[in-house]
Amino acid sequence: MSGIYIHIPFCKQACYYCDFHFSTNMQNKQHMVEAMKKELILRKEYLIDDKIETLYFGGGTPSLLDQPALTSLIDTVKTHYQLDPEAEITLEANPDDLSMEKLKELKELGINRLSIGIQSFDDQILSYFNRAHDSQMARQSVADAQEVGIENISIDLIFGVPNQSLVQLKKDLKSALALQTPHISIYGLTIEEDTVFGRWERQNKLTPLDEELASQHLQLIMDRLENAGYEQYEISNFSLPGYRSRHNSSYWAGTHYLGIGPAAHSYDGDSRQFNIAHNAKYLKALAQDTFPAEKEILSREEKITEMILTQLRKKEGLSLKSLKGDLGYDLHKERGAKLKDFQEEGLTLCLDEILTLTQKGKLLCDWITEELIP
Ligand code: SF4
Structure with missing residues (x-):
């Protein structure tokens, strides 16, 4: 059993806390898809003989890809790998991309799990994060996904935001629970150096939430979600029975996986491979039928x-x-x-x-x- 992770390195705009690899310049989007298809073919030996039980589109923002692009990537996986017909196929999506039409397309494509980056239901926090959506779009995207019949939905939330009070967090949790999604991932905000928040911290314009208060936040989250019937199967992940993320669970279980696209990682039990985190260099290498990656044998x-x-x-x-x-x-x-x-x-x-x-x-x-x- 193995998994494939495909990293889509584009975003509409940079969220102020994020240090993932992405570009806001979409000019090369089509080339990127072609290059990733090529990488999938060049590296098919990596998971030879393995059944692929999970396929995960992460990013960046995979929901920025249109239907033909996603179809061609999934078809390439189906042609060159043994994709289990029952595979969990997850796509990370931002609420502002999820029109009814888009959601129907995703369902038709066989995406059977959506991970929606909501982060907060508080409009002030969303704008502080520089997110491209507001709380209304967040709620609507989940309701629309449920209406088109995608039931396996996860929402991402962030806690421990500077100046966030327990009352604000309680409201966020209440809004999240009202949507009745079977999975919730909730991460404490970390201030990364190479981000706007990192710069603000250095300039003393931002003070991270006090550790004691952040602990109280996590305690509140665990209590509320557990009372609502969610199982905390991993520190940051909560699910209703039967809805654990299969992709993440296999990753934690040490299953082998292949990472495709700039900045993606692969793991084969003994080594890790890191693709170059640079879109132009990645494209250039793939144009020459090579893939730029560093390999590290794990001690x-x-x-x-x-x-x-x-x-x-x-x-x-x-x-x-x-x-x-x-x-x-x-x-x-x-x-x-x-x-x-x-x-x-x-x-x-x-x-x-x-x-x-x-x-x-x-x-x-x-x-x-x-x-x-x-
Ligand atoms: S949080 Fe998501 S949408 Fe925002 S910049 Fe990072 S990858 Fe892009």
Whole structure:
């Protein structure tokens, strides 16, 4: 079982917090699609013999692609890979792109999961983020998607916004829950250096939300969503029964995946490959039938770190047996004192060699991970 990720490196405008790879210059959109189709063909050996169970269009903004472009990409995957007829096919979309017509096209194309970048239902926050939509468009896009029959919808939200109060967050959560989408991803805002927010922070025009308050935000999110029947199957991801993201779940389970497009990553169990994060250089290389990527063979330490980092965030937790058996890292021996402290402080639980975070521990997930990795 494997997955394919296709990175669409274009956006209408730059959100002030975002450091993903994208360009607001759409001139090369068509060339880019052709180049990505070529990369799909050139790299088909990467997942040879593997059944593709998830196909994920991420970005950037995949909903900027028109129907012929998406059709040709999906057809290329179908022709050169073993795409499971039951595959989960996700497309990340922004509310401002989702007209009724567009949604019908996406459904006809076989997109069976939409991940809508709503981020907030507060118009002031949306404009502070420099998003291209408002809260009305956000609500409408979900209602329209449901009307055309796309039921597997996830919405993305951001919490921990500077000056965001708990009251504002409560309102956001109420609006999100009213839409009854089966999946909600909710991330704490991080201020990245190469963004407008990063610049504002350096100029003292922005102060990140106090850590204590950000923790209260996460606690509120966990309480509200759990009460509404959502399962927190990963720190930032909540789903109703049967609606976990298959793509992300396989990524966390260490499944192999192929990443296509500028800035996309691939993983084959032993190495990671990083495509160049530059649209023009990517296009130029593909025009010469090569793909510009850097390969990194993962060291044992990196594999251990990755396993602890991804597994501890999951509801199922970290198998200390696998960590020892597969990678020779005995956490009891290496970090026994820390494990004991965490347990005594009520931050972790260890049952049958499975280490999980308690609700209190989830608030300190990054710190706990740091303490356990080599
Ligand atoms: S958040 Fe999404 S829409 Fe905004 S700039 Fe980043 S990738 Fe583009």
